[in-house]
Amino acid sequence: MWENLMLGFSTALTVENLLWCFVGVLVGTVIGLMPGLGSTTGVAILIPLTLGMEPVTALIMLAGIYYGAQYGGTITSVLISTPGEAASVVTTLDGYQMARNGRAGAALAIAAIGSFIAAIISLALLMALAPPFAQFALNFGPVENLAIMILGLITVVSFAGGSMRKGLMMAAAGLLISTVGVASGFSDARFTFGNVNLLGGIPFVEVMIGLFALGEVLHQIRVGAAAPIKARFKDMVISRKELTKSGPSIIRGSFIGFLLGCLPGAGSTLASFMSYGIEKRLSKNKENFGKGAIEGVASPESANNAAANANFVPTLALGIPGGGTTAVLLGAFTIYGLQPGPLLFEQQPTLVWGLLVSFFIGNVMLLVLNLPLAPVFAQMLRIPYAYLYPIIVLTSLIGAYSVSNNMFSVWLVVIFGIIGFFMKELDLPIAPLVLGLVLGPLFEKSLVQTSALGQGNFGILFQSPIAVSILIFALLLAVGPTIIGGIRRSQRNKSKGLTHV
Amino acid sequence: MFNRKLQLTGLLATGALALSACGSASQAGEAADGSFEPTGDVTMTVPFGAGGGSDLSGRAIASGLEEITGVNINTVNREGGSGAVGYSQFLAEQGNGNHLLATETAMLALPITQDVEFTYESFTPIMKLGDDYTVVTVAPDSPFESCSDVVEAAKDGRVIAAVSGATSLDEIVFTLIEQETGVEFDRVPFESGSEVVTGLLGGQVDVISVNPGEVLGQLEAGSLKPLCAVAEERYEYEALADIPTAAEQGIDVAFAQFRGLIAPGGISEEAKQYWIDAAKEFEKSEAYTTYIEENLMQANASYGDDFVTYLEGNNADLTAVLGE
Numbered sequence: 001m002w003e004n005l006m007l008g009f010s011t012a013l014t015v016e017n018l019l020w021c022f023v024g025v026l027v028g029t030v031i032g033l034m035p036g037l038g039s040t041t042g043v044a045i046l047i048p049l050t051l052g053m054e055p056v057t058a059l060i061m062l063a064g065i066y067y068g069a070q071y072g073g074t075i076t077s078v079l080i081s082t083p084g085e086a087a088s089v090v091t092t093l094d095g096y097q098m099a100r101n102g103r104a105g106a107a108l109a110i111a112a113i114g115s116f117i118a119a120i121i122s123l124a125l126l127m128a129l130a131p132p133f134a135q136f137a138l139n140f141g142p143v144e145n146l147a148i149m150i151l152g153l154i155t156v157v158s159f160a161g162g163s164m165r166k167g168l169m170m171a172a173a174g175l176l177i178s179t180v181g182v183a184s185g186f187s188d189a190r191f192t193f194g195n196v197n198l199l200g201g202i203p204f205v206e207v208m209i210g211l212f213a214l215g216e217v218l219h220q221i222r223v224g225a226a227a228p229i230k231a232r233f234k235d236m237v238i239s240r241k242e243l244t245k246s247g248p249s250i251i252r253g254s255f256i257g258f259l260l261g262c263l264p265g266a267g268s269t270l271a272s273f274m275s276y277g278i279e280k281r282l283s284k285n286k287e288n289f290g291k292g293a294i295e296g297v298a299s300p301e302s303a304n305n306a307a308a309n310a311n312f313v314p315t316l317a318l319g320i321p322g323g324g325t326t327a328v329l330l331g332a333f334t335i336y337g338l339q340p341g342p343l344l345f346e347q348q349p350t351l352v353w354g355l356l357v358s359f360f361i362g363n364v365m366l367l368v369l370n371l372p373l374a375p376v377f378a379q380m381l382r383i384p385y386a387y388l389y390p391i392i393v394l395t396s397l398i399g400a401y402s403v404s405n406n407m408f409s410v411w412l413v414v415i416f417g418i419i420g421f422f423m424k425e426l427d428l429p430i431a432p433l434v435l436g437l438v439l440g441p442l443f444e445k446s447l448v449q450t451s452a453l454g455q456g457n458f459g460i461l462f463q464s465p466i467a468v469s470i471l472i473f474a475l476l477l478a479v480g481p482t483i484i485g486g487i488r489r490s491q492r493n494k495s496k497g498l499t500h501v
Numbered sequence: 502m503f504n505r506k507l508q509l510t511g512l513l514a515t516g517a518l519a520l521s522a523c524g525s526a527s528q529a530g531e532a533a534d535g536s537f538e539p540t541g542d543v544t545m546t547v548p549f550g551a552g553g554g555s556d557l558s559g560r561a562i563a564s565g566l567e568e569i570t571g572v573n574i575n576t577v578n579r580e581g582g583s584g585a586v587g588y589s590q591f592l593a594e595q596g597n598g599n600h601l602l603a604t605e606t607a608m609l610a611l612p613i614t615q616d617v618e619f620t621y622e623s624f625t626p627i628m629k630l631g632d633d634y635t636v637v638t639v640a641p642d643s644p645f646e647s648c649s650d651v652v653e654a655a656k657d658g659r660v661i662a663a664v665s666g667a668t669s670l671d672e673i674v675f676t677l678i679e680q681e682t683g684v685e686f687d688r689v690p691f692e693s694g695s696e697v698v699t700g701l702l703g704g705q706v707d708v709i710s711v712n713p714g715e716v717l718g719q720l721e722a723g724s725l726k727p728l729c730a731v732a733e734e735r736y737e738y739e740a741l742a743d744i745p746t747a748a749e750q751g752i753d754v755a756f757a758q759f760r761g762l763i764a765p766g767g768i769s770e771e772a773k774q775y776w777i778d779a780a781k782e783f784e785k786s787e788a789y790t791t792y793i794e795e796n797l798m799q800a801n802a803s804y805g806d807d808f809v810t811y812l813e814g815n816n817a818d819l820t821a822v823l824g825e
Contacts, residue, residue, distance in 0.1 A: 141705035142689065182583060185690025187614040187667040194616055196589045199582025318702065319718045320695045331557065334795060341718020405577050406586065445692060452689045453705065
């Protein structure tokens, strides 16, 4: 173990590798800042530039882009309510509210700190447990994934804001939108009206940009909140109280993120939503969530960063990508003549440990980069809205176009921007819709697979101990608070009754 | 050599252009004497997302052709609709010799299964790079030792096969085996090769048929067991040479996914010849060999009309499997 760590440090700490690690995290941050241009595209575009490098150096840089983008995506989520990736959607809920309250700097700082701690925790777990965890994650087949998707959709309950009915309605709308296109496992097109652009479904990136960025701009114009946020520098810096309050949330988020990130497919979006839901359940000040609770930023940001690192567990140890970006990275491995899989840890110790240690170094760089810059970025909000809004609209539309080089994406953004405006007018929550849209295809896929495995009988859901445990947890999350509340009330009534007697 | 020749014709073409000074030369470098040379940048459409197999082949071809022709080739990903968006937009480039597309089996499968406006006959096939076959693979502790064992077991029991999509290569392979032997496999649909491998490693399914590139690490580590290659001939790669073909085990089935290069329909004979000549040079280059070897493909290149003949046969096979 120690031997491996020393080997890793001696590899990662060369001048060349340090330099490229820095380039990677910096480019990653910038890529994360741009709506639509996710880390998957970023890494894919830059792979050809790395062909002349040593494989370990190239991978260090490409991985730096990946986790650097997680930091960058947070910045736009907090400042202008435009998530760079699906995994930072939840961050907009409280992060943007914090920014509106003049606490953007604190939100960005806690996101950076949370991400950093999550990275360290998940890296320690990754180094110690990657092979056994990868093996365990294989037990998650279609049946267990179906259970996870059910759990994921149940977390919607926590997003309901004021009204659970509205939350469920929006999640259902998201699921409904996700049924557009060719169904999973079949070749029939649904709801496409003969339009080839819709065959692949309605992509959530465009929906996200429309609902959040464009919708928010339209809404602000209507409300007429013309004055830019005036924030004193003192408010920009995170306070000690906020730090201690966020501590437990960061730890919980890190573990949830790591566990979900190990599963091929489920990934960081679900991790961020779920950790937010759990945080809200556990919090004593539930009513603060959605109004700028710092735990609502700390926890999902830790979770999505931990999940990003944990994604490397199946990628390195099994050769199975955990998510979109790791799939592209897997392609890079083969370009350099490396074969990820069970033998990689034995055959290429220098590369594996050098890469893992570089994550640690890269995250230190990102923390150093992001902490002092948080107040600086937050100053962006001082720009009068008359200038800021056109910039947001322009980057949104360009971002949409760059997703697939297709004007259709731009129209999607405009349409969902208008829908987003009316959702805000009617006070309908947006996050459950996005969750429904993201989970919809995964949910449907595992549903079809489970049905195929059980030959039409969903009873096999209850033959898997893992699935049953997850479903019980989901049930607790859904009805637990009501029951506990009920018991408390009845106990209170009882004790009241007793004193009366 | 070829490079210089091309430059020479290029020089002549531009010369001819300048001399005739025809202002209406809207098509790419369609000079007065009919010879062809791309003008400005050439676009290479990849109808799938960055990082996938289609993207890898598109970028390999683009950089190879760039080196040979000296023309700048921009690779653009136009994903969506399992490739339908990219092909449909390419249809609108009718007659444009400045545009190319990295093609694969979706060009044939989409018109059979979806309501799209193109068929393979709408385009000008230039080059088939090579074939990507699959290897039927099981878990190491599986009782199956050969593909005939799998077929035997399916005769009177349940064999669960994972496939990576409703029109994917492995679905076609399993259907062909079914049609050949008269058995039936239970399918569980997944969405990519790596998901299928996960399903097999986790013991949720019994058998898969994947491109060897996707399981090489597992095969070398012995954590997966190959049964037969669904190909006409055995692989020449050292790691795969011991895998018998399906035909050797009494199942006369072989089916590959092709990867290739097409130009829009209605381009001039000269433009078609220009790209075929450049592609033939590409086949001789080291970049081509590296691409084929890295992806563990079989290098069966063919050009122009031979490629069309291949597509006709392949299309008939696919229609038999996918068409209801």
